[in-house]
Amino acid sequence: MIILAIETSCDDTCLAVARIKDKKLEILSNIVSSQIKIHEKYGGVYPSLAKREHQRNLPLVLIKTLKQSKFSKSSISAVAVTIGPGLEPCLWTGINFAKDIAKELNIPIIPVNHIEAHILANFIGSKSKFQNQNFKKLFPAIALIVSGGHTQLILVRGIGKYKILGETRDDAAGECFDKTARILGLGYPGGPKIAKHACAKPGLAQMPRPMINAKNYDFSFSGLKTAVLYHFKSQTKKTQKSKKYIQAMCFEIQQAIIDVLIKKTKKAALDYSAKTIIVGGGVSANQELRKHFKKEFNNILFPKKEFSTDNAAMIAVAGHYNLNKKTKDYSKIEARANLKI
Ligand code: KG4
Numbered sequence: 001m002i003i004l005a006i007e008t009s010c011d012d013t014c015l016a017v018a019r020i021k022d023k024k025l026e027i028l029s030n031i032v033s034s035q036i037k038i039h040e041k042y043g044g045v046y047p048s049l050a051k052r053e054h055q056r057n058l059p060l061v062l063i064k065t066l067k068q069s070k071f072s073k074s075s076i077s078a079v080a081v082t083i084g085p086g087l088e089p090c091l092w093t094g095i096n097f098a099k100d101i102a103k104e105l106n107i108p109i110i111p112v113n114h115i116e117a118h119i120l121a122n123f124i125g126s127k128s129k130f131q132n133q134n135f136k137k138l139f140p141a142i143a144l145i146v147s148g149g150h151t152q153l154i155l156v157r158g159i160g161k162y163k164i165l166g167e168t169r170d171d172a173a174g175e176c177f178d179k180t181a182r183i184l185g186l187g188y189p190g191g192p193k194i195a196k197h198a199c200a201k202p203g204l205a206q207m208p209r210p211m212i213n214a215k216n217y218d219f220s221f222s223g224l225k226t227a228v229l230y231h232f233k234s235q236t237k238k239t240q241k242s243k244k245y246i247q248a249m250c251f252e253i254q255q256a257i258i259d260v261l262i263k264k265t266k267k268a269a270l271d272y273s274a275k276t277i278i279v280g281g282g283v284s285a286n287q288e289l290r291k292h293f294k295k296e297f298n299n300i301l302f303p304k305k306e307f308s309t310d311n312a313a314m315i316a317v318a319g320h321y322n323l324n325k326k327t328k329d330y331s332k333i334e335a336r337a338n339l340k341i
Pocket residue numbers: 010146147148149150173174175177178189190191192195281282283284285286287308309310
């Protein structure tokens with residue numbers, strides 16, 4: 001069985017082709033067409049522009065992805081597509097593209113939840129649930145999804161069995177990286193820029209760790225962003241531009257986010273006797289975060305770096321685990337911007 005996977009929930013146009021053979025999924029091709037250059041000047045994603053770019057990119061990326069997979073369009077037997085959560089106009093471009101292909105080939109569509117896909121990105125390349133008995137030993141697990149749009153702690157009792165324990169009350173962790181990088185004049189996306197400049201300069205800039213001691217699993221990162229803004233504004237123009245100041249601020253922002261994420265994940269792991277921690281989403285690409293989390297937790301899974309940020313390989317894997325949801329009733333497939341896991 002050949003699955004075409006489509007992901008357009010934010011600003012990356014992502015397609016992948018995967019083959020399911022003997023109940024095992026193999027990624028044959030995986031292409032991400034980034035729109036960073038277009039959104040850079042706005043310091044964030046501009047939805048109508050992202051939609052237009054997806055429409056332009058999708059047919060081109062499809063040709064490339066099929067070519068790389070060495071399979072023709074007519075070999076596709078199902079289309080997995082992200083239906084939410086995400087930016088509604090962007091989700092619709094992927095869904096409509098999926099519907100056109102599915103109708104043309106008379107094949108089913110598998111609707112995929114983007115957050116579940118970030119969790120399952122950890123299992124790309126591993127043996128399927130049908131083959132690997134050890135899989136059961138992972139659960140209950142605590143999943144931490146940290147992306148540009150979401151920061152959630154999820155109790156995972158098994159694949160498909162999820163409960164949101166807590167989430168951000170305002171900005172997501174990735175959004176905080178993006179917004180504070182913009183304040184510091186570092187560009188978009190902020191996560192990799194902050195990570196690149198971060199260097200400890202003790203005593204130069206102390207930033208808050210919002211809600212770190214709150215007795216729940218929720219997050220709040222807008223206070224950190226505001227603290228960064230006020231600190232930055234209180235400096236002289238010369239200091240604002242100095243390498244030492246930027247390095248100190250980047251270090252503190254990154255460390256404050258990591259500290260809060262670790263503390264809350266630890267609380268959830270203890271409270272629910274988690275056997276494993278599963279991390280996913282764009283922020284999980286952060287090297288320093290990986291280092292600190294690995295120090296803190298023995299059994300922890302991170303996706304390969306290229307599967308941390310948005311991609312369609314994870315949509316293919318999620319499609320594999322949700323084959324029972326496949327449908328030819330295409331009218332049922334709709335964008336759901338606020339879809340919950
Ligand atoms: O999962 P993702 O690609 O898209 C969403 O679903 O939102 O996450 C994008 C976010 C952006 O906010 C970006 O700044 C952040 O992930 N990010 C990082 C790193 N790479 C990407 N944050 C921290 N460190 C990184 N290395």
